[in-house]
Amino acid sequence: MALIVQKFGGTSVANPERIKNVARRVAKYRAQGDQVVVVVSAMSGVTDGLIKLAKDITALPSEREMDMLLATGEQQTIALAAIALHALGLQAVSLTGAQAGIVTDGVHTKAKIRNITPKQVHSLLDAGNVVIVAGFQGQTSEGQITTLGRGGSDLTAIALAAALKADLCQIYTDVDGVYTADPRLVPGAKKLSEIAYDEMLELAGSGAKVMQLRSVEFAKKFNVIFEVRSSLNDNPGTIVKEETNSMEDVVVRGVSLDKNQAKITLFSVPDQPGRAARIFRALSDAAINVDMIVQNVSHDGGVRATDLSFTVDKPDLLKASTVIEGLKAEVGFKESVADEQIGKLSIVGVGMRSHSGVAAKMFDVLAHEGVNIGMISTSEIKISVVIALAQGEQAMKALHEAFIE
Amino acid sequence: MALIVQKFGGTSVANPERIKNVARRVAKYRAQGDQVVVVVSAMSGVTDGLIKLAKDITALPSEREMDMLLATGEQQTIALAAIALHALGLQAVSLTGAQAGIVTDGVHTKAKIRNITPKQVHSLLDAGNVVIVAGFQGQTSEGQITTLGRGGSDLTAIALAAALKADLCQIYTDVDGVYTADPRLVPGAKKLSEIAYDEMLELAGSGAKVMQLRSVEFAKKFNVIFEVRSSLNDNPGTIVKEETNSMEDVVVRGVSLDKNQAKITLFSVPDQPGRAARIFRALSDAAINVDMIVQNVSHDGGVRATDLSFTVDKPDLLKASTVIEGLKAEVGFKESVADEQIGKLSIVGVGMRSHSGVAAKMFDVLAHEGVNIGMISTSEIKISVVIALAQGEQAMKALHEAFIE
Numbered sequence: 001m002a003l004i005v006q007k008f009g010g011t012s013v014a015n016p017e018r019i020k021n022v023a024r025r026v027a028k029y030r031a032q033g034d035q036v037v038v039v040v041s042a043m044s045g046v047t048d049g050l051i052k053l054a055k056d057i058t059a060l061p062s063e064r065e066m067d068m069l070l071a072t073g074e075q076q077t078i079a080l081a082a083i084a085l086h087a088l089g090l091q092a093v094s095l096t097g098a099q100a101g102i103v104t105d106g107v108h109t110k111a112k113i114r115n116i117t118p119k120q121v122h123s124l125l126d127a128g129n130v131v132i133v134a135g136f137q138g139q140t141s142e143g144q145i146t147t148l149g150r151g152g153s154d155l156t157a158i159a160l161a162a163a164l165k166a167d168l169c170q171i172y173t174d175v176d177g178v179y180t181a182d183p184r185l186v187p188g189a190k191k192l193s194e195i196a197y198d199e200m201l202e203l204a205g206s207g208a209k210v211m212q213l214r215s216v217e218f219a220k221k222f223n224v225i226f227e228v229r230s231s232l233n234d235n236p237g238t239i240v241k242e243e244t245n246s247m248e249d250v251v252v253r254g255v256s257l258d259k260n261q262a263k264i265t266l267f268s269v270p271d272q273p274g275r276a277a278r279i280f281r282a283l284s285d286a287a288i289n290v291d292m293i294v295q296n297v298s299h300d301g302g303v304r305a306t307d308l309s310f311t312v313d314k315p316d317l318l319k320a321s322t323v324i325e326g327l328k329a330e331v332g333f334k335e336s337v338a339d340e341q342i343g344k345l346s347i348v349g350v351g352m353r354s355h356s357g358v359a360a361k362m363f364d365v366l367a368h369e370g371v372n373i374g375m376i377s378t379s380e381i382k383i384s385v386v387i388a389l390a391q392g393e394q395a396m397k398a399l400h401e402a403f404i405e
Numbered sequence: 406m407a408l409i410v411q412k413f414g415g416t417s418v419a420n421p422e423r424i425k426n427v428a429r430r431v432a433k434y435r436a437q438g439d440q441v442v443v444v445v446s447a448m449s450g451v452t453d454g455l456i457k458l459a460k461d462i463t464a465l466p467s468e469r470e471m472d473m474l475l476a477t478g479e480q481q482t483i484a485l486a487a488i489a490l491h492a493l494g495l496q497a498v499s500l501t502g503a504q505a506g507i508v509t510d511g512v513h514t515k516a517k518i519r520n521i522t523p524k525q526v527h528s529l530l531d532a533g534n535v536v537i538v539a540g541f542q543g544q545t546s547e548g549q550i551t552t553l554g555r556g557g558s559d560l561t562a563i564a565l566a567a568a569l570k571a572d573l574c575q576i577y578t579d580v581d582g583v584y585t586a587d588p589r590l591v592p593g594a595k596k597l598s599e600i601a602y603d604e605m606l607e608l609a610g611s612g613a614k615v616m617q618l619r620s621v622e623f624a625k626k627f628n629v630i631f632e633v634r635s636s637l638n639d640n641p642g643t644i645v646k647e648e649t650n651s652m653e654d655v656v657v658r659g660v661s662l663d664k665n666q667a668k669i670t671l672f673s674v675p676d677q678p679g680r681a682a683r684i685f686r687a688l689s690d691a692a693i694n695v696d697m698i699v700q701n702v703s704h705d706g707g708v709r710a711t712d713l714s715f716t717v718d719k720p721d722l723l724k725a726s727t728v729i730e731g732l733k734a735e736v737g738f739k740e741s742v743a744d745e746q747i748g749k750l751s752i753v754g755v756g757m758r759s760h761s762g763v764a765a766k767m768f769d770v771l772a773h774e775g776v777n778i779g780m781i782s783t784s785e786i787k788i789s790v791v792i793a794l795a796q797g798e799q800a801m802k803a804l805h806e807a808f809i810e
Contacts, residue, residue, distance in 0.1 A: 016461035053485055056421035058492035065491070068499050069484035072477035079474035080458055086470070087463035094473050099548060143504060 002167040003035045003125070007135065007157035010044035011174050012231040013077050016084075022231070023084035025172075026130055030090055035125045037164065038132045039157040040081055042073025063108035067137075067147045071097070074134035074153070081132045092130040095120065097137035098145065101163075102156065104138035110149035111138060113156075113218075116163035133160060151212025158215050162222035169224055171211065172231035177238035178203070178210055181255040181400045185393050188405045192253065193236070196243035199253045202348040202382040216240065243350045251351040251358060252403035257396045258344040261291060262317040263309055263374065263386060264324060268334035271304040275331050279308070279324070286323050288316045292344065292377045292384060308333075309375055311386065314340060342374065343392030346384040347399055359383050365402045371395045407572040408440045408530070412540065412562035415449035416579050417636040418482050421489075427636070428489035430577075431535055435495055440530045442569065443537045444562040445486055447478025468513035472542075472552045476502070479539035479558070486537045497535040500525065502542035503550065506568075507561065509543035515554035516543060518561075518623075521568035538565060556617025563620050567627035574629055576616065577636035582643035583608070583615055586660040586805045590798050593810045597658065598641070601648035604658045607753040607787040621645070648755045656756040656763060657808035662801045663749040666696060667722040668714055668779065668791060669729060673739035676709040680736050684713070684729070691728050693721045697749065697782045697789060713738075714780055716791065719745060747779065748797030751789040752804055764788050770807045776800045 006026065013019050022038070029036050050069050054061040061069075078094035085092035101117035124131045135153025138146050148155055154171055161169035176191055178200065183189040195203075197220035204213050210228055219226055219240065229237025247253075269275055276295070283290055293310045312320045317338055324336045352358045362383055366373060371394075375386035387395055411431065418424050427443070434441050455474050459466040466474075483499035490497035506522035529536045540558025543551050553560055559576055566574035581596055583605065588594040600608075602625035609618050615633055624631055624645065634642025652658075674680055681700070688695055698715045717725045722743055729741045757763045767788055771778060776799075780791035792800055 016458055020462060050481065053421055053481075054488055057425060057485060057489045061488040062491050065484040065487045065499060068487070068501075069481055072480045075477045075480075076455065076458075076474055079470040080462060082470045082473070083459055083466040084462045086467050094470060096473075096550075145501075 001033045001035065003037070003164060004029055005037045005039060005157050005161040005164065005166045005169045006172060007039040007153055007170065008041070008172045008231060009153065009174075010041040010047075012172055013040050013081065014044045016080070019077070019080050019084045020087070022081060023088055023090075025231070026085060027088050027090055030130060036130045037121060037125070037160060037166070038081060038130060039135045039153055039160060040074060040077040040132065041135050041153040042070075043077055046073040046076065064144065067108045067111075067145050070147055071134070071137045071145050074136050078132045078134045085130055085132075090130055091128050092132060093124050094132045094134075095124075096134050097156065098139035098143075100131075100133040100160070102133075102138035102159070103141055104146045104148070106140045106142070106144060106146065108144075108146055111140075111146035113138060113148070113159050114141075116159055118160065118163045121160070121164060151215050154211055154215035155218055158219045158222075158224050158226060161224045161226065162218075166224075169219075169226035170237075171226055171228045173210070173228060174230065174232065175210065175228075176230045176233070176235055177228050178240070178254070180253070180404045181396060182257070185257065186255070186397050186400045188397075188400060190404070192238045194239040194241060194247070195253055196247055196350050197240060198243065198381055199348050199350055200240050202346070202379065203254050203256055248351045248354050251349050251355045252347045253349040253351075254347075255396055255400045255404065256346050256348070257392050258346070259389060259392060260314050261311040261342060261344045261386070262314045263311050263339045263342050264317070264320055264336055265307060265309040265339070266324065266331075266333040266336045267307050268305040269308050270332045271306050276308065278331055279327060282323050282327055283312075283320060286319060288312055288320050288323065292375055292386065294375045294377060311342070311344065311375070341389045342386050343389045343395075344384055344386055345392060345395055345399065346382055347403060348382045350381050352381050352383070361402065362399065365398050366395055369395055369398045406438045406440065408442070408569060409434055410442045410444060410562050410566040410569065410571045410574045411577060412444040412558060412575065413446070413577045413636060414558065414579075415446040415452075417577055418445050418486065419449045421485070424482070424485050424489045425492070427486060428493050428495075430636070431490060432493050432495055435535060441535045442526060442530070442565060442571070443486060443535060444540045444558055444565060445479060445482040445537065446540050446558040447475075448482055451478040451481065469549065472513045472516075472550050475552055476539070476542045476550050479541050483537045483539045490535055490537075495535055496533050497537060498529050499537040499539075500529075501539050502561065503544035503548075505536075505538040505565070507538075507543035507564070508546055509551045509553070511545045511547070511549060511551065513549075513551055516545075516551035518543060518553070518564050519546075521564055523565065523568045526565070526569065556620050559616055559620035560623055563624045563627075563629050563631060566629045566631065567623075571629075574624075574631035575642075576631055576633045578615070578633060579635065579637065580615065580633075581635045581638070581640055582633050583645070583659070585658070585809045586801060587662070590662070591660070591802050591805045593802075593805060595809070597643045599644040599646065599652070600658055601652055601755050602645060603648065603786055604753050604755055605645050607751070607784065608659050608661055653756045653759050656754050656760045657752045658754040658756075659752075660801055660805045660809065661751050661753070662797050663751070664794060664797060665719050666716040666747060666749045666791070667719045668716050668744045668747050669722070669725060669741055670712060670714040670744070671729065671736075671738040671741045672712050673710040674713050675737045676711050681713065683736055684732060687728050687732055688717075688725060691724060693717055693725050693728065697780055697791065699780045699782060716747070716749065716780070746794045747791050748794045748800075749789055749791055750797060750800055750804065751787055752808060753787045755786050757786050757788070766807065767804065770803050771800055774800055774803045
């Protein structure tokens with residue numbers, strides 16, 4: 001008998017028929033004698049509909065009231081899921097985030113989980129119930145309803161699995177698991193049976209949109225082993241866990257292409273302390289997320305100067321360019337150039353640490369494909385390059401073939 | 406400066422535009438310096454939509470889970486109402502029933518309010534907020550979400566007004582107030598400026614569908630003066646309160662016609678102790694509500710026997726007839742006859758107590774109209790008769806003309 005936490009996202013509970021499917025899946029595990037905690041999101045479309053109602057009233061609704069409003073989406077799903085389980089003859093009880101003991105800080109719309117008191121969940125499980133918990137929500141110690149922000153339901157599931165010391169946490173989604181590359185772009189992409197937290201983090205940060213970073217970070221921190229799998233079939237998914245020695249046998253676990261980045265280059269930035277800090281402080285103050293940063297030393301006449309490049313999310317490009325141009329006089333660079341037509345191509349794998357020559361091989365493959373490299377950035381287990389967007393998919397396929405197939 | 410509780414029903418908050426209207430009305434009272442507590446229902450259509458989702462899963466969803474599901478409707482409205490008030494520059498905070506301190510018993514889908522701890526509401530009011538409370542819901546002392554059943558939002562408003570010792574409780578609805586008769590049927594019907602609790606109760610129990618009985622009963626019990634008025638205009642409504650001496654000057658406050666009753670007559674019931682009890686126990690066990698009961702003593706040959714008539718809600722008629730036929734042998738009556746084509750016509754007024762001849766005048770008017778009386782039942786402040794449905798509206802107009810115009 002295992003204790004399993006199962007999380008189902010919005011498309012998996014989009015309507016009564018799909019909620020019944022979820023119930024049938026849960027019933028199978030119960031029939032094996034497992035204890036099951038189910039975490040659900042709002043039915044797909046519900047959250048957007050509620051946001052629209054609020055925006056029809058005012059452009060900038062209060063975050064506290066948005067939490068009050070949006071928390072109803074998950075509350076509806078837990079009740080319907082409990083009803084569907086009852087219809088199969090199972091005992092089931094639904095709990096809001098607050099009732100499940102999920103205590104957060106008071107930062108509305110992006111609250112952080114402070115702690116979980118799973119007493120109620122445990123006693124309901126022990127009494128033979130499936131316990132259905134509303135994802136994405138909690139309450140402050142003062143009783144205010146909060147939501148956890150994007151990817152919040154995954155976080156609820158993983159945090160509950162940690163608090164309950166669950167044997168397994170299953171994240172059901174509309175894909176079969178984590179792939180070596182996006183199967184829509186790379187026909188030879190294969191599903192991974194397992195992946196290390198760090199690899200999953202690097203892949204998620206490189207545009208592979210399976211899960212939000214924060215849920216994976218939380219799982220890594222509390223060592224929660226979880227499985228990403230499909231709610232549409234019974235195929236085993238991908239187990240995400242702490243790396244093992246055998247994982248290092250694989251040099252490259254996956255290849256990802258992020259088409260959502262844009263690049264800004266500042267030419268001839270005077271090479272003096274504080275200039276870079278000034279630039280990135282201004283971007284941060286404007287709430288612009290910077291991903292890659294590359295700086296090369298160059299000589300501009302007699303003055304030592306550098307060229308500085310960085311990437312931002314495409315939708316932030318205009319804002320970032322405006323911020324940068326505003327700093328021209330103060331920072332003293334010569335000109336800035338923005339480029340939207342880029343792709344960030346990454347290879348990820350914990351095996352890189354013990355295998356040399358990975359970067360060399362990557363650059364060889366790209367050179368062979370006639371792909372010019374605009375920026376390079378590396379971590380212990382990832383190498384990312386910025387290339388022309390038009391060559392992105394071709395380059396990804398070549399890397400996948402060279403390293404994985 | 407007064408403390409006012411204002412309740413808005415589902416049609417008054419049906420969409421963002423109407424919610425903004427509610428906010429503008431609240432803002433007017435705030436501008437006068439009043440403290441305002443707003444109680445809202447779910448947007449019209451929301452509750453029915455949620456019930457449909459549950460029924461699409463199973464015919465008989467658990468009542469605990471229906472409460473979890475339906476409580477989200479009001480929770481959405483409170484958040485949207487707070488957002489609308491913010492947009493007008495007012496401070497406002499929404500509270501679920503639980504957060505507002507509304508503690509109920511554990512009878513899901515028709516919970517009774519046990520007590521209200523309005524500490525949170527008071528301190529938010531004192532800090533300058535409009536406090537918006539979800540109607541229709543509460544929580545048990547163990548933290549289970551409950552709903553109060555039909556008319557529950559009115560009850561929330563009146564119970565909060567009592568707990569807060571509010572100066573005034575306004576029930577906003579889609580009619581202007583309480584009328585002497587249904588204005589759609591009686592052109593001469595007039596809006597009442599005031600009415601006694603008991604009159605309101607008798608009218609509500611006679612088919613005038615302004616409010617549920619239980620809210621009026623609660624108001625009477627805790628002496629909460631409330632006003633029924635329109636959310637569509639600024640006309641003063643009808644004040645409902647304890648009767649005053651001057652109210653007795655009016656003999657008949659209102660005339661009502663209930664077309665939703667049906668009559669069953671049992672002929673020749675042996676006149677022995679326990680027979681009537683047996684009949685009405687069986688009906689009660691089948692959850693059938695009986696309204697009027699009339700019994701006449703008659704002689705059936707040598708045995709003393711009675712004819713017994715009673716009325717039930719029309720939708721219950723078939724079930725009631727089946728129950729009654731099943732008792733035929735045991736109770737020993739000769740036959741039972743059901744009649745759907747009836748109307749229950751009532752005149753109501755606390756003035757009746759001190760004015761004699763009211764019944765005589767009523768029967769005279771009906772006789773003059775050629776209306777035959779099938780059953781008569783009286784209370785201290787009401788006289789009801791059952792007549793042929795086809796004559797109902799004509800008879801109501803005649804009584805209204807004779808007693809009120």
